[in-house]
Amino acid sequence: xxxxxxxxxxxxxxxxxxxxxxxxxxxxxxxxxxxxxxxxxxxxxxxxxxxxxxxxxxxxxxxxxxxxxxxxxxxxxxxxxxxxxxxxxxxxxxxxxxxxxxxxxxxxxxxxxxxxxxxxxxxxxxxxxxxxxxxxxxxxxxxxxxxxxxxxxxxxxxxxxxxxxxxxxxxxxxxxxxxxxxxxxxxxxxxxxxxxxxxxxxxxxxxxxxxxxxxxxxxxxxxxxxxxxxxxxxxxxxxxxxxxxxxxxxxxxxxxxxxxxxxxxxxxxxxxxxxxxxxxxxxxxxx
Amino acid sequence: xxxxxxxxxxxxxxxxxxxxxxxxxxxxxxxxxxxxxxxxxxxxxxxxxxxxxxxxxxxxxxxxxxxxxxxxxxxxxxxxxxxxxxxxxxxxxxxxxxxxxxxxxxxxxxxxxxxxxxxxxxxxxxxxxxxxxxxxxxxxxxxxxxxxxxxxxxxxxxxxxxxxxxxxxxxxxxxxxxxxxxxxxxxxxxxxxxxxxxxxxxxxxxxxxxxxxxxxxxxxxxxxxxxxxxxxxxxxxxxxxxxxxxxxxxxxxxxxxxxxxxxxxxxxxxxxxxxxxxxxxxxxxxx
Numbered sequence: 001x002x003x004x005x006x007x008x009x010x011x012x013x014x015x016x017x018x019x020x021x022x023x024x025x026x027x028x029x030x031x032x033x034x035x036x037x038x039x040x041x042x043x044x045x046x047x048x049x050x051x052x053x054x055x056x057x058x059x060x061x062x063x064x065x066x067x068x069x070x071x072x073x074x075x076x077x078x079x080x081x082x083x084x085x086x087x088x089x090x091x092x093x094x095x096x097x098x099x100x101x102x103x104x105x106x107x108x109x110x111x112x113x114x115x116x117x118x119x120x121x122x123x124x125x126x127x128x129x130x131x132x133x134x135x136x137x138x139x140x141x142x143x144x145x146x147x148x149x150x151x152x153x154x155x156x157x158x159x160x161x162x163x164x165x166x167x168x169x170x171x172x173x174x175x176x177x178x179x180x181x182x183x184x185x186x187x188x189x190x191x192x193x194x195x196x197x198x199x200x201x202x203x204x205x206x207x208x209x210x211x212x213x214x215x216x217x218x219x220x221x222x223x224x225x226x227x228x229x230x231x232x233x234x235x236x237x238x239x240x241x242x243x244x245x246x247x248x249x250x251x252x253x254x255x256x257x258x259x260x261x262x263x264x265x266x267x268x269x270x271x272x273x274x275x276x277x278x279x280x281x282x283x284x285x286x287x
Numbered sequence: 288x289x290x291x292x293x294x295x296x297x298x299x300x301x302x303x304x305x306x307x308x309x310x311x312x313x314x315x316x317x318x319x320x321x322x323x324x325x326x327x328x329x330x331x332x333x334x335x336x337x338x339x340x341x342x343x344x345x346x347x348x349x350x351x352x353x354x355x356x357x358x359x360x361x362x363x364x365x366x367x368x369x370x371x372x373x374x375x376x377x378x379x380x381x382x383x384x385x386x387x388x389x390x391x392x393x394x395x396x397x398x399x400x401x402x403x404x405x406x407x408x409x410x411x412x413x414x415x416x417x418x419x420x421x422x423x424x425x426x427x428x429x430x431x432x433x434x435x436x437x438x439x440x441x442x443x444x445x446x447x448x449x450x451x452x453x454x455x456x457x458x459x460x461x462x463x464x465x466x467x468x469x470x471x472x473x474x475x476x477x478x479x480x481x482x483x484x485x486x487x488x489x490x491x492x493x494x495x496x497x498x499x500x501x502x503x504x505x506x507x508x509x510x511x512x513x514x515x516x517x518x519x520x521x522x523x524x525x526x527x528x529x530x531x532x533x534x535x536x537x538x539x540x541x542x543x544x545x546x547x548x549x550x551x552x553x554x555x556x557x558x559x560x561x562x563x564x565x566x567x568x569x570x571x572x573x574x
Binding site: 113123196224241 | 400443
């Protein structure tokens with residue numbers, strides 16, 4: 001396993017972690033100030049400053065992307081299908097412009113939450129079938145752009161409203177169905193927050209192998225978790241054995257960024273510099 | 288599938304659903320008033336009125352039990368091991384006195400939450416091994432008392448603090464290991480709240496079969512869920528396709544009570560009669 005104790009060369013900052021403290025340009029500047037080399041921007045944060053300005057900020061500060069968040073939300077009723085297709089094509093174009101190595105896919109849950117305005121349904125089996133179709137379709141466009149797609153299984157607590165792909169096994173089953181030849185264009189983004197509880201975790205990481213492991217995210221699970229979306233923990237403050245997860249992905253050959261993604265009202269209330277300094281310290285000591 | 292639309296013969300009330308509105312005796316009286324025939328008491332509610340009085344209330348109102356909540360919390364450090372053993376033996380004795388058909392097992396998560404005071408650990412793999420050992424040990428005592436144990440897989444959101452058995456597959460794997468001959472002394476308690484999201488759900492219900500399906504619980508998953516423990520929904524108010532789950536268990540021959548268990552600050556704030564009347568109406572229309 002790589003030794004992170006002396007530097008933070010492989011720390012990437014998911015920009016949602018400090019989304020309330022500044023815009024994307026300010027975040028890029030702060031990363032440069034803290035010698036953070038990787039970022040993973042969210043589409044709304046890029047849109048807020050404009051794509052050109054975001055691309056310039058990445059170049060000016062010599063940043064690399066570890067991913068682009070997020071494509072997906074494939075589940076909808078028929079009336080919202082074209083919206084979804086166009087939206088995901090634009091996502092590919094933006095990811096190319098920013099030089100991202102992949103797009104993280106949050107696949108969507110039930111249609112009324114995935115694409116608001118869609119006719120409500122309780123049929124999660126149908127939703128999952130739509131996800132397969134949606135990814136297959138997006139892959140055609142992404143393949144032309146040579147942009148890999150990384151399916152992120154989300155914690156089962158988000159099955160209704162964010163993603164009906166809830167385990168690593170399920171995500172890899174999709175990879176096997178849609179990219180049986182392992183072309184490198186489809187894989188998974190694994191976030192310890194979503195998968196730490198899974199009894200199949202280590203077996204599925206081994207099954208994924210290096211070529212399907214496109215991204216690795218860290219934060220922590222707090223007990224109690226006061227808010228299921230926005231009370232994620234700083235690494236070391238919760239119950240996840242983060243190092244054991246990193247050991248498992250690196251045993252498969254994963255050698256990319258450890259991306260810190262923390263949705264937290266607590267950390268959003270602190271200064272950008274304090275958050276980044278804490279991320280760096282925890283990256284060295286507990287990741 | 289059984290037709291529930293005309294009566295509520297197969298409705299059982301888990302007493303946690305109205306735990307703030309009255310003690311166990313008051314709940315038993317309310318059930319009789321609403322012609323509810325089944326209850327599933329919690330140990331603390333029984334202890335509050337005293338076991339003898341609880342047994343008398345069950346007899347006086349001609350109630351049947353659909354389960355007894357809860358045994359388990361098997362994970363601890365060495366210093367708390369004997370406490371756990373004694374506690375679970377007492378649970379068996381109480382269940383026998385009350386005439387319960389089974390004990391619902393909530394197996395415990397990490398030791399510091401499962402048995403407070405235990406040395407903290409982040410090792411969920413160890414916790415799971417302890418659960419196997421703990422169930423095996425409890426089974427010896429329960430078998431003599433002819434009291435079946437029903438492992439309840441809890442939603443992965445509770446993996447740290449309540450139960451590290453988080454899928455039906457995992458619970459059935461334990462059943463296969465500890466009761467390979469399917470003696471009827473070990474099975475599962477399935478609550479739609481915990482398992483509705485699981486892509487393996489229907490396959491695992493089929494795998495369980497009638498003899499492993501010892502209890503079936505209903506409530507609903509609200510979007511948003513404001514509190515991961517105490518914001519469960521009344522059936523019909525959330526996103527779970529409850530009828531499809533009931534169809535699946537009944538296809539295996541399950542013919543017991545549909546137990547309503549709702550932890551909800553919202554429903555705890557209403558009168559006992561209003562809650563029971565609503566339970567009956569929803570039992571007829573959406574369960």
